[in-house]
Amino acid sequence: MPRAARALALLGAIALLLALLEAPRMESVAAAARAGGGCTGRIALTFDDGPAAGPTDDLLHILRERRVPATFFMVGQRVAAAPRLARAVERKGFLIANHSYAHVRMTTQTRAQVAETLRATDRALRRVGTHPTRLMRPPYGALDADARAGIRDAGMVPVLWNVDSQDWAGGTSAQIAARILDRLRPGDNIVLQHDGVTRSPISVDAVPAVVRGARRRGYCFTALDESGRPGFPTPRVSVSATDAAEGGRAIATITLSRPPGRTTSVRVRTVSRSARVGSDVVRIARRVRIPAGRLSVRMPIDVRRDGTDEPLEEFAVRISRPRGLTLGHDVAMARIRDRDRAPLIRGSDVTAPEPAADTVVPVTFTLARPSGKEVRIVLRTFAGTADGTDFVVTREAFVLAPGETTAELLVTVRADTVEEPDEAFRVEVVRAANARVGRVGTVTITAPLP
Structure with missing residues (x-):
């Protein structure tokens, strides 16, 4: 066996032996942490130099299957070459950070060149549809x-x-895993691995053993928060809502300001305004999850049709009690457009004996159903076989408040001592707002009995 190979094998054996010697101590630490309901420490897995077809795909599968968060520090040139893979990293729930555009050592660049390589990578990431964090890692x-x-x-x-x-230097997957596990300490751990170098397939294959061994020792896995420490970002969550017609659906959209790197949730409920929850709009009061990898979720809200002609109504959608989020715009208003036709208004038929003295006769007009709007009508008498000598020509305006259904026009029938057959005149709606005109009212003046 060549001398270099023997030396490498010896180093791997030593690392494995140290890990085995360390394991009992770490098991006791883990047991104490579990008893206290906490973690031995936090681990943020980070992967540099990708995305790369093959290793990055395999890594996403491994992490998702084990529900382990991670942060990917991507190189701009590789993002431009593999946009689908860059999008897949975010959509599967992982955070994306900046690792420069061409992986040039920043100590060889000017201040302006450093800023530009980071901006170019940020543009490349956003151009392919991802939402990178403000975190960066300098090459090397x-x-x-x-x-x-x-x-x-x-x-x-x-x-x-x-x-x-x-992982770039050497070792088998087992040796890389042992190396990582041996270097973990209570507190915060940021682990460096690579998914975009020649030896990345070997490093990726080490991840299951790292996860298994770290969890056995009581460690918890996290992403990186806004300051670059193990944890998670805390995005703002806001709500918006579309309008809807009666019998349709409004859509409430819950939106995050940036990726959180984990599944988050918020409580959502519908709130009465001029529209009432329960009668006009469905009652909602539940917690809604935003899965890792999603920046928004849409929630349909059924709007009920009540058969009443009404003005525009409103209800509110409110979010509260966020988990893993902070509240932004927490109330959205949605309007309900009425789809019911205005009700018909119909006149009644009245019979009045020909009076010996002037007599007031009420003629009633009735809405076919209550309206939620203010109804305005103008009623007027019109001659028929009876003319202006038989009744007082009358015109009057009426306002029916929402819920009111009748208007009564008082018409004076004149005294008439002339013997003549039955006569009649009409009462009609000559103007109407928020009502449709139905049949006219008729007043029949009957001749006195002989």
Whole structure:
């Protein structure tokens, strides 16, 4: 066996032996953590230099299957070459961060060049439809004063690591896993691995053993928060809502300001305004999940049809009690457009004996059903076989408040001592708002009995 190969095998054996010696101590730490209901420490897995077809695909499957969050520091050139894969990383629920455009050591660049390579990568990521964080990692971890200034100019936060897998240097998958597990410590751990280098398939194959071993010792896995520490971002959550017609559906949309790197949730409920929850709109009061990888969810809200002609009504959609989120715009208003036809208004038929003295006769007009709107009508008498000598020509305006259904026109029938047959005149709706005109009212003046 060549000398270099023997040395490599010896290093791997030593690493494995150290991991085995460390395991009993870590098991006791894990047991204590479990008893206290907490974690031994937090682990943020990070992967550099991708996306790369093959290793990145396999890695996404492994992480999703084990429900492990992670952060991917992507190279702009590789994003441009593999846009589908970059989108897949975000849509499967993982965070994306910036690893420069061409993986050039930043200590060899000017302040302006550092800022531009980060901005170019950010543009590339957004151009393919992802929503990168403001986190960045310098290639090779190399930083100096100019590089730090360029990073600030680009508005980004540098993130290094404290657990180096050295997956690029050598070792089998088992040895890489043992190396990572051996270097974990209670507290916060940021693990560096690669999904875009020659040895990435070997490093990716180490991930199941890392997850299994770390969980056995009581560690919890997280992503990286806004400051680049193990944790999760806390996006703002807001709600909006569309209008709807009666009998249709409004759509409430719950939107996050940026990816959270995990599944989050918020409580949603419908709230009465001029439209009443329960009668006009369905009652909703439940927690809604926003799965990892999604920036919004849509929720249909059924709007009921009540058969009443009504003005525009409103209800509210309110969000509260966020988990993993902070509240932004927490109330949205939705309007309900009425689809019911205006009710018919019909006149009644009245019979009045020919009076010996002037007599007031009421003629009633009735809506076929109550209206939710104010109904305005104008009633007027018209001659028939009876003319202006038989009754007082009358015109009057009426306002029916919402829910009222009748208007009564008082018409004076004149005294008449002339013997003549039955006579009649009409009462008609000559103007109507928020009502449809039905049949006219008729007043029949009957001749006195002999």
